[in-house]
Each structure stands twice: as C-alpha cells, then as structure tokens.
Amino acid sequence: MNTLFLPELREMLADANRAELEEFCDALNAGRTAEFMEGLDNEEIWQVLQYAPPDRRAEIFGYFEHERQVEMLASHPVEQAAELVDEISSDDRVDLLQEIDQPRVEQILQLLPAEDRRDIQRLQSYKGETAGALMTTEVAMLAENLTVREALDELGRQASELETIYYLYVVDENNQLRGIVSTRQLVSRLNRPSLTLGEMMESDVISVLVTDDQEHVAEKVERFNLLAIPVVDSGRQLLGIITHDDVIDVVREELEEDAQRIAAVEPLEQDFLRIALMSLSYKRGIWLIILFFAALLTAFALRHYDQELETYAWLVAFIPLIISAGGNSGSQSATLVITAMTSGDVKLTDWPQVLRREAIVSLILGGFLASIGYAFAIFLAPSAFDALVIPFTLLSVIVCGCLCGAALPIMFKRIGWDPAMMSNPFVAGIVDILGIVIYINIARMLLG
Amino acid sequence: MNTLFLPELREMLADANRAELEEFCDALNAGRTAEFMEGLDNEEIWQVLQYAPPDRRAEIFGYFEHERQVEMLASHPVEQAAELVDEISSDDRVDLLQEIDQPRVEQILQLLPAEDRRDIQRLQSYKGETAGALMTTEVAMLAENLTVREALDELGRQASELETIYYLYVVDENNQLRGIVSTRQLVSRLNRPSLTLGEMMESDVISVLVTDDQEHVAEKVERFNLLAIPVVDSGRQLLGIITHDDVIDVVREELEEDAQRIAAVEPLEQDFLRIALMSLSYKRGIWLIILFFAALLTAFALRHYDQELETYAWLVAFIPLIISAGGNSGSQSATLVITAMTSGDVKLTDWPQVLRREAIVSLILGGFLASIGYAFAIFLAPSAFDALVIPFTLLSVIVCGCLCGAALPIMFKRIGWDPAMMSNPFVAGIVDILGIVIYINIARMLLG
Numbered sequence: 082m083n084t085l086f087l088p089e090l091r092e093m094l095a096d097a098n099r100a101e102l103e104e105f106c107d108a109l110n111a112g113r114t115a116e117f118m119e120g121l122d123n124e125e126i127w128q129v130l131q132y133a134p135p136d137r138r139a140e141i142f143g144y145f146e147h148e149r150q151v152e153m154l155a156s157h158p159v160e161q162a163a164e165l166v167d168e169i170s171s172d173d174r175v176d177l178l179q180e181i182d183q184p185r186v187e188q189i190l191q192l193l194p195a196e197d198r199r200d201i202q203r204l205q206s207y208k209g210e211t212a213g214a215l216m217t218t219e220v221a222m223l224a225e226n227l228t229v230r231e232a233l234d235e236l237g238r239q240a241s242e243l244e245t246i247y248y249l250y251v252v253d254e255n256n257q258l259r260g261i262v263s264t265r266q267l268v269s270r271l272n273r274p275s276l277t278l279g280e281m282m283e284s285d286v287i288s289v290l291v292t293d294d295q296e297h298v299a300e301k302v303e304r305f306n307l308l309a310i311p312v313v314d315s316g317r318q319l320l321g322i323i324t325h326d327d328v329i330d331v332v333r334e335e336l337e338e339d340a341q342r343i344a345a346v347e348p349l350e351q352d353f354l355r356i357a358l359m360s361l362s363y364k365r366g367i368w369l370i371i372l373f374f375a376a377l378l379t380a381f382a383l384r385h386y387d388q389e390l391e392t393y394a395w396l397v398a399f400i401p402l403i404i405s406a407g408g409n410s411g412s413q414s415a416t417l418v419i420t421a422m423t424s425g426d427v428k429l430t431d432w433p434q435v436l437r438r439e440a441i442v443s444l445i446l447g448g449f450l451a452s453i454g455y456a457f458a459i460f461l462a463p464s465a466f467d468a469l470v471i472p473f474t475l476l477s478v479i480v481c482g483c484l485c486g487a488a489l490p491i492m493f494k495r496i497g498w499d500p501a502m503m504s505n506p507f508v509a510g511i512v513d514i515l516g517i518v519i520y521i522n523i524a525r526m527l528l529g
Numbered sequence: 530m531n532t533l534f535l536p537e538l539r540e541m542l543a544d545a546n547r548a549e550l551e552e553f554c555d556a557l558n559a560g561r562t563a564e565f566m567e568g569l570d571n572e573e574i575w576q577v578l579q580y581a582p583p584d585r586r587a588e589i590f591g592y593f594e595h596e597r598q599v600e601m602l603a604s605h606p607v608e609q610a611a612e613l614v615d616e617i618s619s620d621d622r623v624d625l626l627q628e629i630d631q632p633r634v635e636q637i638l639q640l641l642p643a644e645d646r647r648d649i650q651r652l653q654s655y656k657g658e659t660a661g662a663l664m665t666t667e668v669a670m671l672a673e674n675l676t677v678r679e680a681l682d683e684l685g686r687q688a689s690e691l692e693t694i695y696y697l698y699v700v701d702e703n704n705q706l707r708g709i710v711s712t713r714q715l716v717s718r719l720n721r722p723s724l725t726l727g728e729m730m731e732s733d734v735i736s737v738l739v740t741d742d743q744e745h746v747a748e749k750v751e752r753f754n755l756l757a758i759p760v761v762d763s764g765r766q767l768l769g770i771i772t773h774d775d776v777i778d779v780v781r782e783e784l785e786e787d788a789q790r791i792a793a794v795e796p797l798e799q800d801f802l803r804i805a806l807m808s809l810s811y812k813r814g815i816w817l818i819i820l821f822f823a824a825l826l827t828a829f830a831l832r833h834y835d836q837e838l839e840t841y842a843w844l845v846a847f848i849p850l851i852i853s854a855g856g857n858s859g860s861q862s863a864t865l866v867i868t869a870m871t872s873g874d875v876k877l878t879d880w881p882q883v884l885r886r887e888a889i890v891s892l893i894l895g896g897f898l899a900s901i902g903y904a905f906a907i908f909l910a911p912s913a914f915d916a917l918v919i920p921f922t923l924l925s926v927i928v929c930g931c932l933c934g935a936a937l938p939i940m941f942k943r944i945g946w947d948p949a950m951m952s953n954p955f956v957a958g959i960v961d962i963l964g965i966v967i968y969i970n971i972a973r974m975l976l977g
Contacts, residue, residue, distance in 0.1 A: 109733040112753040143754075233719060240717035247695055247712075247756070264695075264712050269688035271681060285557040305560040306591075306774050308695070308756065325773045326754050329780060336784035337868045343788060344864035345857060353869035354882060361886075362893040365861050372857050373898055376850040377905055383846040384909055390845060397838060397845050398831040401852050401961055402824040408853075409793060409820050409957075413813050416792035420785045421801035434802060438809075445810040450821055457825055461832055509857075513849055 086117045094128055106133035106141065115144030123153050131161070139168035148355075151180045159185070163192035172217040172327065175204045212298050213291040215331070216312045216321035221249045225259055225279035229270050232262075232278055245324055247308040251282045258311060258319045260284040288313050291320055298323055299331040339423055342501035343416055345372060375510025379404075382514055386521045395462055396524055399471055403520050406450060406475055407482035407512040414439055414486030415508050419501045422494060432491050436484065443483035447476040470524045477523070478516045485511050534565045542576055554581035554589065563592030571601050579609070587616035596803075599628045607633070611640035620665040620775065623652045660746050661739040663779070664760045664769035669697045673707055673727035677718050680710075680726055693772055695756040699730045706759055706767045708732040736761050739768055746771055747779040787871055790949035791864050793820060823958025827852075830962055834969045843910055844918070844972055851922055851968055854898060855930035855960040862887055862934030863956050867949050870942060880939050884932065891931035895924040918972045925971070926964045933959050 086105075093101045106114060106129065118126050118141075126145070130138045142150060142165060154162050154177060166174050166189055178186050178201065190198050200218050207213025221243055223232055232249065240246055249267065251260040260282030270276055288311045289298050302310050302325070309322045338348035347364035349356050383390070383400075390397055418435060421427035427435060451472035462468035486508045490500035534553075541549045554562060554577065566574050566589075574593070578586045590598060590613060602610050602625060614622050614637055626634050626649065638646050648666055655661025669691055671680055680697065688694055697715065699708040708730030718724055736759045737746050750758050750773070757770045786796035795812035797804050831838070831848075838845055866883060869875035875883060899920035910916035934956050938948035 110731060110735055110753065112735065113733060233716060236716050237719040240713050243713070245713070246716065264716075265688050265691070265693070268681060268684050268694065268712075271685040283558060285561060287558055287560065303774075303777060305558065308773065325756065325777075326751075329751060329773075329777055332777060332780055333784065333872060336781065336788070337872060340784070340788045340791060340864055340868050343792065344860050346861050346865060349865070352874045353865050354875060354879060354886070358886060358889050358893070362890050365858070365890070366894050366897060369854070369857055369861070369894055369898060370901070373850070373854060373901065376853040379849040379853075380846045380905070380909065383849070384843075387842065387846070391842060394835065394839060395832075397848075398828040398835070400845075400848055401827040401831070401965075402821070404849050404852070405824040405827075405856075405957065405961070406817070406821060409817055410813070412792050413794050413817070416788060417794060417797070417801050420788050424781065424785060426800045427802060431802060438802070438806060441806050442810050442813070445806070446814050446817060449814060450817060453818070453821065457828070461828065509853065513853070517849075 083116050084120045087120045090121065094125060102129060102132035106137060111140040112144045114141050123149060127153055127157050135164060135168045139165055143173065150177055155181050155185055159188045160192060163189045167193055167197060170217050171200055171204060171219055172215060175201055210295045212289045212293045212312045212323060215295055215323045215327045218321040219243050220322045221246050222252045222319060223249050223278055225251050227278050228274060229267060229276050230274040232267060245309055250311055250319055251278050252319055256319050257317050258286055258288060258313055261286045286311060295331045296335055299328050302328045339501045343419060343505055345505055372509060376513065379513045379517055382517045389521050389524060393524055393528060398461055403474055403478055404513050404516050407478040407516045408509055410446060410479045411482035411486035411508040411512045412505055414483045415490055415505055418487050418490045422500060429491060429495055435487050439483045439487040443480040447479035450479060451475040467528060470527050474520045474523050477519050481515050482512045531564050532568045535568045538569065542573060550577060550580040554585060559588040560592045562589050571597060575601055575605050583612060583616050587613055591621065598625055603629050603633055607636045608640060611637045615641055615645060618665050619648055619652060619667055620663060623649055658743045660737045660741045660760045660771060663743055663771045663775045666769040667691050668770045669694050670700045670767060671697050671726055673699050675726050676722060677715060677724050678722040680715060693757055698759055698767055699726050700767050704766050706734055706736060706761055706765050709734045734759060743779045744783055747776050750776045787949045791867060791953055793953055820957060824961065827961045827965055830965045837969050837972060841972060841976060846909055847919055851926055852961050852964050854923055855926040855964045856957055858894060858927045859930030859934035859956040859960045860953055862931045863938055863953055866935050866938045870948060877939060877943055883935050887931045887935040891928040895927035898927060899923040915976060918975050921971050922968045925967050929963050930960045
C-alpha cells in the first residue's frame with residue numbers, strides 16, 4: 082500500500098480543495114491514482130472520486146479491489162452509484178451488480194438509461210464461465226460501405242463509449258458479422274481515403290459462440306494471438322467482444338484450478354480467504370475421504386501380511402519410505418503430464434513416447450535412490466543380504482509409480498474425464514497398495 | 530490437425546498453380562491458413578509460403594510450431610530465409626535464431642539490412658527472463674509537437690512496420706519517454722486536428738526497466754490492465770515494448786512452474802517431450818532425494834519405537850493411513866496458500882486469518898475422518914477402546930498437517946524463499962515424522 086499522499090489527500094478533503102483534488106484525479110495514470118488512495122477508507126475514496134469527471138471516475142474506481150467496489154456501490158447515494166455504474170464497462174458492472182442486494186440493484190437500474198438497463202439484464206442471463214458471461218457489448222460495429230475516412234470519423238464519435246478499438250467489426254444491416262479491420266490497417270490506409278471497409282476487411286473472422294466455454298475462448302485467443310475475439314450467436318449476429326484482460330484472468334483461473342486439482346482439492350472458484358469454511362471443508366473433504374479409503378485398503382493389505390511383518394520386524398521401519406518414494410515419483414510424473422497436456426505440449430497420441438521416456442527416467446531415478454536406500458538399509462537390516470530387499474523394492478516401486486503417474490492422466494483424458502482431477506488420488510491409491518504388495522513379495526522371495 | 534485441404538494443396542503445388550496458391554495464402558485468417566497446412570511437410574509448406582507477399586508470409590509462418598519454424602529457417606535457401614527473418618517481429622526472430630547453428634545465422638545476418646542486424650544483436654545481449662528478452666523494438670515513437678493530424682499521417686507511414694499500435698509513445702529528441710497517447714484517444718480527437726500530442730498525452734507512464742524480471746513485467750501489465758508496456762533503460766530512454774501475448778505466455782509459464790514446484794519438480798523450462806532425459810532425471814532426482822532423506826528420518830523414528838510396535842503389532846497396519854492423511858491434508862493447505870499468494874489473494878500480513886481459518890477447517894476435516902477411521906479400526910484393533918488410538922491420532926495429525934501446510938509457505942515467503950519450491954518437501958517431511966511421534970505417544974498414553 083502506498084501511503085505517501087494520504088496526509089495531503091485528507092487535508093485536501095478537509096478543505097474541500099476542489100482545484101487540487103481535481104488535479105490529483107487527473108494527473109496520474111488511473112491505476113496509480115487508485116493505488117495512492119488505497120489507504121483511505123471507502124467514504125473518503127468516494128468523496129475524492131466525485132472530483133473526477135464521470136468516465137475518469139469509473140476508470141479509477143475499476144482499480145480498487147472487487148470487494149471495496151461492491152461496498153462502495155452498495156452504501157453511497159443511489160444517484161451517484163447509478164452515475165458511476167453507467168460509466169463502468171458492461172462486463173464489469175454485471176459482475177459487480179451480482180453481489181449487491183436485489184432491492185438496491187433495482188434502485189440503481191431504475192436510474193440508468195433504458196438501453197443500459199436492457200444491456201445489463203441481457204448479460205446477466207448468460208451462464209457463468211461462458212463467452213456470454215465474459216463479453217462486453219461495447220464494440221465498434223461499422224457498415225461495409227464506409228470509406229476509410231468515414232470509418233475514422235465514425236470511430237471518433239464512438240471511441241469515447243468503447244472499451245477498446247484495436248479491431249473494427251464490419252456488420253450488415255442485421256448486425257451479422259461480415260468481416261474485421263484492424264485499427265492498424267485503417268491507419269495505414271489513410272493515404273487511400275476512398276477505399277471502403279468492405280474492400281479491405283478480412284472476411285475469415287475467428288469468433289466464438291456466446292455459449293462457448295471460457296477455456297475454449299482463452300485457447301482460441303491464445304492460438305490466434307488476438308487482442309479481442311468477437312462473440313456471435315448461432316446466426317452469426319455480433320453480440321459483443323471478449324478482451325485480452327479477461328483472457329489472462331481465465332488462463333490464470335484455469336491453471337490455478339489445475340494446481341488445486343493436482344493437490345486433490347475441488348477447485349474453490351472463490352477467494353481462498355473469502356470462501357465459506359463449510360464449503361472449503363467440503364471441497365477438501367470429499368477428496369480426503371476418497372484418499373482415505375485408498376489408504377484404508379493399504380491398512381487391510383498390511384494386515385493381510387502380518388505374519389511376514391512379525392517374522393521380519395525390521396521391514397516395518399521402511400514402510401513409509403517405500404510408500405513415499407512411489408507416491409512422490411508418481412505424483413511428479415502425473416503433474417508433469419497434466420501440465421504438459423494443459424499447455425498442449427503432450428497430446429493423446431504421444432502416449433508411447435511419454436511411457437518410453439518415463440520408463441528410462443524411472444530406471445535412472447530408481448537406480449539412484451535404490452543405491453542410497455541400500456546404504457542405509459545395511460544399518461537397519463540384520464544382514465547385508467537381507468538389506469537387499471530395500472533397493473529391489475525401491476527400484477520396482479519407483480518404476481511402477483512413474484508409469485502409473487504418466488499413464489493415468491492420459492487414460493482419463495482419453496475416456497473424457499478431467500486428468501487433473503482424477504489422477505493424483507488414483508496414483509496415490511494404486512501406488513501405495515502396489516508398493517506394499519511388491520515390498521512383501523520381494524521380502525518373501527529373498528528372505529523366505 | 531486439419532487435413533481438409535491437403536489433397537488440393539498438393540495438387541496446386543504439383544501444377545505450380547500460382548493464382549490458386551496466392552489466393553489460398555491470402556483469403557483466410559493467417560492462423561487458419563497455417564492450420565490447413567499443418568499436414569504438409571516442411572518442404573511443401575515452404576513452397577506454399579513463397580506464394581504469399583513477404584509480410585503475410587511471416588505472419589502465417591509465425592503460427593507453425595516453434596520447432597518447425599527453426600527447421601524451415603535452417604534448411605532452405607539462405608536468401609529466402611533472410612527475406613523471411615527480415616519480416617518476423619524483432620522479439621520472435623531473436624528467439625528463433627538462438628536455436629539455429631551459428632554459421633547459418635551468420636549467413637542470414639549478412640543478408641539483412643545493417644539496422645536489423647544491429648537490432649538482433651542488441652536484443653540477443655539481454656539476459657533470459659528479463660524485460661529486455663521479451664520486448665520488441667518495433668514501437669510507434671512520435672514527437673511531442675506533432676498535431677493529431679500529423680500524428681495520424683506519421684502513424685500511417687510507420688504502421689506497416691509495427692507489430693502493434695494500441696499506444697503511441699511520445700519521446701523527445703533523445704528518445705526519452707515523455708508520455709503516452711492511446712490510438713483510441715487519437716481517433717476520438719479527430720475533430721480537433723490541431724491539438725498536439727504534448728497537450729493530450731498522459732505523462733505518468735507505467736513502464737518497466739529493461740533489466741526487470743519477466744514476472745514483474747507480467748504483474749504490472751495485469752495490475753494496470755495494459756495492452757503493452759514500454760521498456761526503458763535507467764535513463765528513461767525508450768527501448769521497446771512488451772505486448773500482451775508475451776505476457777500471457779509469462780503468466781502461463783509462471784503458473785506451470787508453480788504446479789511443478791508444488792509436485793517437487795524443479796521447473797523444466799522446456800517442453801516435457803523435448804527435454805533431455807538426463808536433465809529431466811536431474812530436475813526430479815534432486816527433490817526425490819531430499820524427500821527420500823525426510824522419509825529415512827521416519828524410518829529411524831519407527832526403528833526407535835520398535836518396542837511399542839512389537840507390543841501392539843496391529844498399529845503397524847495403520848501407519849500408511851496416518852501418514853497419508855497428514856500428508857494429503859497438509860499438501861492441500863500448502864497448495865491453496867501458494868496459489869492464493871501467487872494470485873495476490875493472500876498477502877503476508879494475512880497470516881493470522883489464514884491460520885485461524887485452517888484451524889477450524891482442520892478440526893472439521895479431522896473430526897470427520899477420525900469418525901470413519903474409528904469405524905474401521907474397531908475391526909482391526911483388539912478392542913473398541915484400543916481402537917480409540919486411531920481417531921485421536923488422525924485428528925491430531927490432520928490439524929498439524931493443515932497448520933504446517935498453511936504456515937510454511939508464508940514463512941518461506943517471509944524469509945525470501947520461493948514458497949512453491951520449499952513447502953511441499955518440508956510439509957511432507959515434518960508431517961510424516963510428527964505423525965509417527967503423535968501416533969506412538971497417543972498409543973502409549975491410551976494403551977500403556
């Protein structure tokens with residue numbers, strides 16, 4: 082938090098020093114202006130914001146934490162709140178209004194122009210995590226027959242209303258998407274002002290359907306290196322665009338969810354510090370229980386071998402070591418394969434190569450850990466020969482762990498399950514039991 | 530892979546059908562054009578590309594896999610390769626040339642204009658993972674005294690050379706960054722053509738130093754919602770810009786590395802299928818060995834308690850269950866805290882809240898798993914009273930696991946270590962040993 086300007090800001094507010102407050106709101110980058118105000122309370126921030134012109138006010142407002150934005154909109158004079166909501170970009174304001182009490186939202190909506198009200202209601206109707214829920218409806222739509230010159234003029238009129246103008250979308254009279262022209266192309270054709278948009282547009286437009294999943298949207302934007310992607314309905318009518326900043330958020334969300342799934346947590350889909358504790362317990366509990374039952378099987382397996390474990394009691398000490406060696410190498414393999422599949426580096430058809438490589442790596446790793454394990458086993462086992470159980474077991478368990486860890490995510494993906502969600506619990510369960518079975522059987526063979 | 534057009538494309542090539550090949554290269558979105566060619570071999574792709582005008586050729590070429598790009602540049606006539614390299618954006622071509630043999634690179638460089646050659650050599654000199662290594666030097670630089678009209682004309686001249694023109698950067702005669710004007714602002718001021726850039730620019734420009742780390746760059750771009758960020762040297766001279774697509778790559782890379790670190794793998798920094806097996810073994814092996822020694826400590830701890838384990842032999846069967854319950858709940862906590870810190874949801878100062886919440890959640894989870902555990906322990910233990918050891922141990926181990934898992938990443942961040950790298954091995958090691966110590970001591974208290 083930047084507290085540098087706080088005393089001055091509070092003094093300006095106390096004096097209601099219009100000139101200085103207006104300058105403060107205008108002189109800096111909007112994000113930086115917000116940063117300097119972070120130390121103020123919501124009431125003070127709201128007061129300062131009233132000195133900024135409405136569009137600038139909305140811009141600065143957008144940089145505060147989501148939670149503070151909601152609180153400020155919910156608690157200040159409804160006229161001021163409505164004036165602000167009117168200026169916030171269409172996708173962001175829908176997200177904000179969702180978290181405010183319904184009666185308050187109704188009050189705000191009533192003060193908005195009919196067009197904005199309809200726009201908000203339409204956007205609210207799209208399901209979460211779809212293109213519709215991500216898009217903004219503020220998009221530069223222009224007719225095919227406009228010339229470069231006319232398009233620039235029209236754009237000049239629309240620009241202050243728009244979030245972004247990297248691309249102009251060319252539509253017909255029914256708002257059907259016909260083509261795309263980048264601002265860069267438009268500017269570079271200024272020397273041919275009578276060229277029409279129809280003549281210069283690219284008609285093969287990469288777009289998404291309003292019902293498409295957000296991960297599909299992100300994947301397309303990344304693959305085609307776009308700054309924004311148009312959203313159309315099934316009749317190719319242009320409904321809005323999704324901009325790059327929302328795409329970064331989706332990528333971040335998706336990868337965070339992967340990391341959580343890998344650690345056997347049902348994705349939170351909320352802030353870690355704000356999610357209700359019961360729902361956090363549930364999202365962790367279901368997987369802990371599944372893993373627990375897998376471990377229970379291990380308990381029964383061990384119980385089954387109690388004869389052997391009583392005869393060779395020194396074997397007990399190495400149980401955690403063997404289980405953890407298999408589990409750790411397996412979860413390394415699973416995580417590497419899962420992240421490589423998410424990023425597209427590994428495809429389903431690559432499975433023979435993946436397994437071949439894992440087999441080699443697991444022999445190297447297993448061989449190495451087996452040697453270290455043997456060095457220590459000599460001290461704990463009755464004889465150097467007995468101690469051989471440990472390296473043989475470690476090598477076998479690590480090879481099994483790596484192969485299971487690599488194969489399961491690919492198999493799960495193949496049958497349409499989420500590889501990140503399913504793999505680690507299964508890898509852990511399978512490797513644990515396999516580890517015990519291998520351990521006792523190698524011991525039987527060598528010592529029996 | 531899209532194989533729809535392959536037969537037609539091959540026929541066109543066989544006939545050297547100029548008109549159709551030129552149309553194929555021009556009609557579609559460049560990314561889609563590349564997609565349709567994916568099934569061709571490199572030689573065929575290269576032939577098709579010769580029918581596209583040079584700038585378009587570079588655009589399509591940019592959509593092929595990095596590996597194919599390198600192969601094509603390395604194996605075709607050096608004049609054609611140089612013509613292509615000349616058109617590739619400055620940051621991408623440096624990445625490509627790095628992977629081509631030095632003699633070949635020299636040949637290509639000699640055929641480039643002196644200015645491009647210097648540009649490439651300068652960019653090659655920046656260290657990896659810094660702003661300098663990410664930036665492109667193609668940036669719209671304009672003088673302060675230009676009017677809106679003049680700026681548009683100048684931009685029209687520069688546009689075809691530039692990667693992006695969302696922002697125009699205003700510089701003085703020494704190329705020092707003075708301010709920034711968005712294309713949107715410029716276009717919306719077309720009705721005031723005599724306004725100068727100096728009058729409309731924002732002089733508080735968010736920028737990064739050429740030596741800044743790439744994660745710092747990504748963080749700034751995300752925080753300020755930028756499409757591109759200017760890169761300056763210590764004297765504020767404008768050197769280049771970093772665009773949004775490179776930022777998405779950095780975010781993806783960073784989160785993938787987090788996931789790998791959480792699974793105790795040293796970040797690969799290369800494709801999973803392309804990294805050398807010895808280096809993959811090394812990146813996994815060092816952490817497996819650290820984890821192995823942690824597990825060895827457990828073996829010695831168990832060895833220390835062999836008296837108790839012989840007396841109450843049924844306890845042995847539950848060792849894996851107890852260790853895995855602690856390990857799984859601990860790694861859930863660690864992963865949640867690590868991802869929340871990466872995304873900025875949890876800050877260092879939030880630690881009391883994190884621990885308070887973890888304490889509650891761990892009591893809920895522990896209580897639940899303890900009940901299930903008891904239900905099964907009754908069958909395996911000599912008596913229902915003896916079986917009480919299991920639920921008490923499970924509850925204690927899960928509470929310890931969650932608190933360790935949540936506290937360690939915060940502590941590591943506090944002392945400046947990477948929380949993702951350090952936490953899980955430590956959590957596993959500490960929780961394993963703690964689990965054994967708790968287990969045996971509860972057994973002693975209840976049964977002794």
